[in-house]
Amino acid sequence: MTPEPALGDMERKHSPPLSEAAFTLLVQGVLDYGIFMLDPQGYVVSWNAGAERIKGYTADEIVGRHFSTFYPPEDKSAGKPQWELETAIAEGRLEDEGWRIRSDGSRFWANVVITALWDDEGVLRGFGKVTRDMSERRAAQEALSERRRLFDHLVQAQETERRRIAWDVHDDSIQVMVAVGMRLQLLQGRVPEESATELARLDASVREAISSLRNLTFRLHPPGIDRHGLVEALSNHLDDVVGPWGLAFSFRHRLDREPTPETSITIFRIVQEALLNVRKHARGSAVTLEVESVDRGILTRLVDDGIGEPLSSNAVHDHFGIIEMRERAQTAGGWWSMHSEPGTGTTVEFWVPSPEPVEAPTEEPR
Known part of the structure; x- marks a missing residue:
């Protein structure tokens, strides 16, 4: 007589392998992903805790129902559920993002992967479906897009x-100041010598004021900033403005693509202000400007060889030019910093994100 197997042997014989049990436990316990199976016709045959959390249905409520239940009416009318199954069969898998419906009728933005499941004989046994609720990420992306807009x-x-x-x-x-200058020049030949000397001084003051106003208009709107790329605009500014100041300069750039006009203007304005500060305060002889693509943005560094000075917190917070530079960088979603020590010059460094330019939609041919 053959001895009966021990109870422990019977349990091992009829229990699934440990790896299979662990995998089932893993799938059933995952909460961040809805993981379930469909039969070849698209009816739900299994349901995990993540699917219940995301879609709101219990297993008893959803098993046996067609997976088109999760799709909004417009997608059902367009035949999207059946098209997705057919695509998964033809290509092995399908990935999609779009609106899905919870049990209470509310919508959520989902990332969905459908995988066709075949047995060893090549017979379609159903589909594996993984769903993730991407509503928060989509909301964050929309908020970022709105901030960028x-x-x-x-x-x-x-x-x-x-x-x-x-x-x-x-x-x-x-033009008014030019007219005043012309009148002063005319008057100089019609008045006594002592008065002509005073008029000459006034004329010199008017000429100086005109020069200052012209410099102001150039700083307000440098020619070509909205027609040329960032590198050319910075290079021209160094040649046309910084060079005549008597400052030696070098310019290095490593951009993987041209930034959007708004990003270019932001970088230009910060560099423009930083260079003006060098002229006013640094008492240096040379500056180095570097612009490069870093971490999906543009890192800019301006270094001078001036006297440098320790930066008190009050100086950093109260100086209008510093406030303007910092606010421009932060408004663009980036950061700005300045390092300065006596005898070592000053370094201004900032980074701003460089989003992909949005292409205008092309009109469909009629």
Whole structure:
């Protein structure tokens, strides 16, 4: 007589392998992903805790129902559920993002992967479906896009206002001052010598004021900033402005692509202000400007060889130019910093994100 197997042997014989049991436990316990199976016709045959959390159905409520239950009416009308199954059969898998419906009728944005499951004989046994709720990520992306849209509008509005002020100064204030200068020159030949000397001084003051106003209009709206790329705009500014100051300069750039106009303007304005600070305060002889693509953005570094000075917290927070540079970088979603020590010069460094330019939609041919 054959001895009966011990109870422990019977349990091992009829229990699934440990790896299979562990895998089932893993799938059933995952909460961040809805993981379930469909039969070849698309009816739900299994349901995990993650699917219940994301979609709101218990296993008793959903097993046996067609997976098109999860799709909004417009997708059902368009035949999207059946098309997804057919695509998964033809290509082995399908990945999609779109709206899905919870048990209470509310919508959520889902990432879905459907995989066709075949047995060893090549017979379709059903589909594996993995769903993840991407609503929070989509909301964050939309918030970021809205912030970028508002930032672009802000930059455009600022540049429009700068351009208007530059035109007003050029067409009104400068022209009035030029007319005053011409009248002073005419009067110099009609008055006594002692008065002519005073008029000459006034004329010199008027000429100096005209020069200052012209420099102001250039700073407000440098020619070509909205027509050329960032590298050319910075290079031209160094040649046309910094060179005549008597500062030696070097410019290194490593950009993987041209930034959007709004990003270019932001970088240009910060560099423009930093260079102006070098001229006013650094008492140096040379500057180095570096611009490079880093971490899906643009890192800019301006180093001078000036006297340098310890930066007190009050100086950093109260200086208008520093405030403007920092706020421009932060408004763009980046950061700004300045390092300075006596005898070592000053380094201004900032990073701003460089989003992909949005292409205008092309009109469909009629």
